[in-house]
Amino acid sequence: xxxxxxxxxxxxxxxxxxxxxxxxxxxxxxxxxxxxxxxxxxxxxxxxxxxxxxxxxxxxxxxxxxxxxxxxxxxxxxxxxxxxxxxxxxxxxxxxxxxxxxxxxxxxxxxxxxxxxxxxxxxxxxxxxxxxxxxxxxxxxxxxxxxxxxxxxxxxxxxxxxxxxxxxxxxxxxxxxxxxxxxxxxxxxxxxxxxxxxxxxxxxxxxxxxxxxxxxxxxxxxxxxxxxxxxxxxxxxxxxxxxxxxxxxxxxxxxxxxxxxxxxxxxxxxxxxxxxxxxxxxxxxxxxxxxxxxxxxxxxxxxxxxxxxxxxxxxxxxxxxx
Amino acid sequence: xxxxxxxxxxxxxxxxxxxxxxxxxxxxxxxxxxxxxxxxxxxxxxxxxxxxxxxxxxxxxxxxxxxxxxxxxxxxxxxxxxxxxxxxxxxxxxxxxxxxxxxxxxxxxxxxxxxxxxxxxxxxxxxxxxxxxxxxxxxxxxxxxxxxxxxxxxxxxxxxxxxxxxxxxxxxxxxxxxxxxxxxxxxxxxxxxxxxxxxxxxxxxxxxxxxxxxxxxxxxxxxxxxxxxxxxxxxxxxxxxxxxxxxxxxxxxxxxxxxxxxxxxxx
Ligand SMILES: Cc1cc2nc3c(=O)[nH]c(=O)nc-3n(C[C@H](O)[C@H](O)[C@H](O)COP(=O)(O)OP(=O)(O)OC[C@H]3O[C@@H](n4cnc5c(N)ncnc54)[C@H](O)[C@@H]3O)c2cc1C
Ligand SMILES: Cc1cc2nc3c(=O)[nH]c(=O)nc-3n(C[C@H](O)[C@H](O)[C@H](O)COP(=O)(O)O)c2cc1C
Ligand code: FES
Numbered sequence: 003x004x005x006x007x008x009x010x011x012x013x014x015x016x017x018x019x020x021x022x023x024x025x026x027x028x029x030x031x032x033x034x035x036x037x038x039x040x041x042x043x044x045x046x047x048x049x050x051x052x053x054x055x056x057x058x059x060x061x062x063x064x065x066x067x068x069x070x071x072x073x074x075x076x077x078x079x080x081x082x083x084x085x086x087x088x089x090x091x092x093x094x095x096x097x098x099x100x101x102x103x104x105x106x107x108x109x110x111x112x113x114x115x116x117x118x119x120x121x122x123x124x125x126x127x128x129x130x131x132x133x134x135x136x137x138x139x140x141x142x143x144x145x146x147x148x149x150x151x152x153x154x155x156x157x158x159x160x161x162x163x164x165x166x167x168x169x170x171x172x173x174x175x176x177x178x179x180x181x182x183x184x185x186x187x188x189x190x191x192x193x194x195x196x197x198x199x200x201x202x203x204x205x206x207x208x209x210x211x212x213x214x215x216x217x218x219x220x221x222x223x224x225x226x227x228x229x230x231x232x233x234x235x236x237x238x239x240x241x242x243x244x245x246x247x248x249x250x251x252x253x254x255x256x257x258x259x260x261x262x263x264x265x266x267x268x269x270x271x272x273x274x275x276x277x278x279x280x281x282x283x284x285x286x287x288x289x290x291x292x293x294x295x296x297x298x299x300x301x302x303x304x305x306x307x308x309x310x311x312x313x314x315x316x317x318x319x320x321x322x323x324x
Numbered sequence: 325x326x327x328x329x330x331x332x333x334x335x336x337x338x339x340x341x342x343x344x345x346x347x348x349x350x351x352x353x354x355x356x357x358x359x360x361x362x363x364x365x366x367x368x369x370x371x372x373x374x375x376x377x378x379x380x381x382x383x384x385x386x387x388x389x390x391x392x393x394x395x396x397x398x399x400x401x402x403x404x405x406x407x408x409x410x411x412x413x414x415x416x417x418x419x420x421x422x423x424x425x426x427x428x429x430x431x432x433x434x435x436x437x438x439x440x441x442x443x444x445x446x447x448x449x450x451x452x453x454x455x456x457x458x459x460x461x462x463x464x465x466x467x468x469x470x471x472x473x474x475x476x477x478x479x480x481x482x483x484x485x486x487x488x489x490x491x492x493x494x495x496x497x498x499x500x501x502x503x504x505x506x507x508x509x510x511x512x513x514x515x516x517x518x519x520x521x522x523x524x525x526x527x528x529x530x531x532x533x534x535x536x537x538x539x540x541x542x543x544x545x546x547x548x549x550x551x552x553x554x555x556x557x558x559x560x561x562x563x564x565x566x567x568x569x570x571x572x573x574x575x576x577x578x579x580x581x582x583x584x585x586x587x588x589x590x591x
Contacts, residue, residue, distance in 0.1 A: 034557035041325050054559075062567075062574055069550050069560035074371040076552060080559045083574070228371040256371065279553040280366075280375050282328050282418065 011296040012303040013289065015049070017248035017270045018196035020132050020171040022049035022104055025304060026261065026289050029252055029275035030055055030108035030134065030175075031080065035094040036101065042282045046102025047289055049271055053090065055108040055136050058119050060086035070208045070217040075229030075254075076276060077206055079220035082110060082139065087123045095127060104131040106173065110139040114159050118166045125167035132171040135163055137186075138179075138202045138224075150177035150202075153189035160193025173250065176200040176241070183237045184244035191247050199250040199273060200241060201234045227276040228254040235267050242268025242309055256284060258291030265307045326421055326555070327352040330414040334391060342398040343441075343474045344407050345382070351390030353419050357381045359449040360546060360583045363419030364554040365394065368405035377402045378551045378578070380445040380523075381420060382475075395444040395475060421554050422582045425449055425544055427456055428519040432542075434461035435508065436484075437501055437532050439524020440472060445546050447478050449521060460484070461521075464508075466501035466528070470494035502531045509539035516540060526591055533586035543586040549577040556580075564590040 013024035028039075028051035035053050036045055045051065063083025070077045085094065090107070098105050107124050111117035117135065124133055137150030137159070149155050160174055174190035176183055178201040187198055203224025208217040216222075234253020242249055251269030255261050256277040264272045277284040296304055327350070335347035353363065364376035385391040398404050409415060428434050434453060436446050443465060453461055466489040467473050473495070479486050487504045488496025497503055501524075509515045522532045523546035536543035549561040556579035563581070565588055567573040572590060575581070 031559075032553075032557060034555075038555055038557050042328050054557075062571070063559060063562070065564065065572075066562050066574070067550055068562065069552050069558065071373060071375050071550075071552075074374055076374060078552075078558070078560060083559050083562075227374055276374070276552075279558055281416065282553075282555065 011293045011301065012305075013293060015271050015305045017250065018171060020104065020173075020197065022271055024049040024289050025265065025269075025271040025292070026285050027051060027104070027106070027250060027271055027273045028278060028285050029273035030136065031078075032275040032278045035085075035090070035097075036105065037094075037097050039278075039282060043286045044102075045098075047286045048103045049289075050104030050106055050131065052106040052108050052134050052273065053094070054084050055082050055110045055139075056084055056087045056090050056120055056124075057082065057110060057112075058087060058116050058123075060084065060089065065219045067217060067219055070223070072206070072208060072225065073229060075225050075227035076279075077208055077218060077223035077225055078203070079218045079223035081220065087120045091123065091127055095129060099129055105129060106132045106134050108134045108136055108175070109163070110136040112139065112142040114162055117159055118162045121163045121167040121170075125169050130170065132173055133163075133167060134173040134175050134199055135160065136175050136202065138175070138177040148177055148179065150186055151180045153185050156186055156189035157193040160190050160195050164194035172196045173199050175202055177202045178233065178237055179205050184240050187241045187245035187247070191245055195247060197248040197250065197270075198241060198245065199252065201230070201237055201253050204230055204233065226254070228256055230254050231260060235263060238264055238269055239267040239311060255288075256281070258288045258295055261288050261292060262295060262307060265304070266309070266311050268309045268311070270305065270308050325356065326419055327356070328416070328418045329353065331417040333409055333411050333413045333415065336409065336411055338407075339395075339474055340471055344396055344398070346394040346396065346406070346409075347385070347391055348394065348415070348417060349389070349391050350417055353417060354384050354390045354392045357384050357392060357420040357448070358424035359452040360424030360445060361420035361422050362554075362582060363394070363417050363421065364551070365406070366416040367402040367409075373402045373405065375552050376416065376418065376554070377406070378421075378548075378554060380546075381448055382444050383447045383451065383478075395441070397441040397474075418554060422578055423580070425521055425546075425583050427452065428458060428542075430458060431517065432519045433459050433517055435505075435518050435520050436461050436463045437505065437520055437522040437524070438463065438465045439501060439528040440467050441474070442523030442525070442546070443473075443475050445523045446521070447475060450479070450482050450484055454482070462487070464489075464501050464504045466490065466504075466524070468492065500531065501528065502535060505532065505535055509535055509541060512540065520544065522546065522586075530591045533591065536586055544583050545586050545589065546583045547577050547581050547589070549582075551578050554578045566590060
């Protein structure tokens with residue numbers, strides 16, 4: 003590893019066709035459409051941010067209660083509420099002109115055709131740097147099972163979107179609610195993904211004991227926050243070894259050291275989600291703290307950290323340890 | 325514009341078994357705050373509890389002290405940790421957030437209706453009404469029992485007429501605040517000159533909103549909700565609102581509220 007002799011750390015990272023000024027990206031569903039954070043930070047200080055998931059038509063989402071706090075985490079069942087791709091292009095994206103960071107549109111659909119239609123609409127949009135496909139959405143044509151749990155479906159959807167938006171770097175976001183996430187990663191790679199992001203939220207629920215009812219109106223929700231960090235780190239490490247695409251890792255990242263651990267485990271960049279809720283400046287502080295950490299450790303370019311995990315016995319762990 | 329600042333605890337008093345009055349110093353928040361707004365307040369270092377807690381701004385202290393107060397009740401883990409924060413501690417505080425109350429027209433009599441800890445939102449409104457030369461308000465205040473009534477001293481000092489109701493009858497009339505409101509709203513010509521400002525548990529909001537609708541009195545409700553972010557990005561805090569043939573609409577309590585007209589929401 004190169005040692006620096008003073009001077010600024012090179013924080014830039016390259017993920018396939020996408021270059022980011024630093025490895026910190028705000029995650030979908032936790033950063034609105036970007037402008038909501040302008041009172042607290044400069045968007046230009048971030049490597050990038052991902053919009054709330056966009057569908058073809060606006061969606062109102064689930065009935066409340068939609069969220070519930072859990073030990074070091076939270077459950078959400080927002081129901082993919084969003085303004086729809088047209089309003090995003092007409093109102094949200096123009097407000098981001100010149101914001102100085104990579105704007106990534108998160109895309110989902112209830113059918114393969116909807117994914118394709120949204121991606122086609124976004125292709126060629128000015129000031130848009132990439133799209134991220136959220137594969138955790140229920141597939142209404144397959145009885146509501148998420149797209150991201152079936153490798154053939156993943157390959158198909160990714161390939162179709164790839165053709166619909168040839169001009170945009172394509173990030174495929176994997177669901178962790180699958181037996182072996184590496185299989186999903188390979189399917190996304192085979193469909194033509196430029197890079198992967200992982201993980202989305204883990205399915206979970208909370209019970210109101212006194213009422214003997216689920217806390218969430220939707221019953222089931224997605225778990226995020228520090229509680230999921232070890233699960234996510236393990237999955238990033240595994241996908242890094244098994245798939246060979248650049249990775250944006252995430253899951254509970256709340257400080258610079260969390261972010262750096264994800265990089266060592268194989269992430270080229272990381273996303274920050276739930277931390278934006280309890281600390282709206284967490285993301286930009288991480289950029290500064292990563293810079294400081296690299297200087298202290300004598301690391302000149304942060305990208306050198308990616309995948310530097312040393313296995314104690316020279317080999318990655320077996321998928322199952324007890 | 326809201327600010328995210330570490331606010332210093334400059335005073336922290338226990339009012340009774342589970343009610344506390346917290347004085348925080350943050351000049352930027354104190355200066356920008358309006359009645360009905362809230363802050364997202366860290367209760368403890370670390371990740372458990374993970375999220376900040378929404379708390380109404382009880383009062384902004386006069387002068388240039390840059391201080392404001394929070395009145396809170398211990399109901400769970402977060403508020404219990406908050407109660408242990410000593411003078412000198414710095415708590416990450418985001419605010420002021422949300423839309424405050426819309427002030428009533430000059431000739432209208434404001435009727436403040438509080439249930440339980442909902443009282444915390446009203447002192448700031450009382451001071452704002454006085455400053456803007458609105459008509460003097462009356463307070464209708466209900467709680468489970470005498471010991472759950474807080475901040476009465478403030479309203480007395482401000483010469484706000486207070487009518488009390490307790491469920492156990494330990495002070496005031498026995499029963500719910502609606503028993504006090506019904507006679508107030510009974511005469512239609514008087515009801516038309518009143519505006520209700522309501523904060524409390526959902527069943528109370530429902531009952532008061534129904535009375536107001538029947539009497540034709542305008543009514544603003546300050547809602548509570550689980551709020552992960554407080555700034556409109558998580559979409560977690562929504563309230564059901566009248567919709568169309570596709571079903572109800574949802575609005576964010578944090579940024580589109582927490583104060584709504586009673587006719588805007590379905591509770
Ligand atoms: C805009 C706004 C302003 C508020 N202002 C004040 C204030 O000035 N003073 C004050 O004491 N409280 C206020 N609250 C309520 C306060 O935020 C909650 O009491 C607090 O978050 C509880 O945290 P906890 O960790 O102690 O309890 P938790 O452990 O989170 O919860 C304890 C119990 O209370 C229930 N609960 C928690 N929060 C709510 C809620 N918001 N609505 C309904 N049930 C809930 C939980 O389901 C649980 O049963 C306000 C809430 C909002 C949304
Ligand atoms: C309230 C909320 C809404 C989310 N919405 C989306 C979404 O629209 N699309 C998506 O791909 N991921 C969404 N996510 C998942 C996050 O982007 C992220 O993958 C997950 O929360 C794990 O990271 P974290 O632990 O840092 O939050 C959402 C998460 C939360 C908490
Ligand atoms: S609390 Fe997050 S949108 Fe209201």
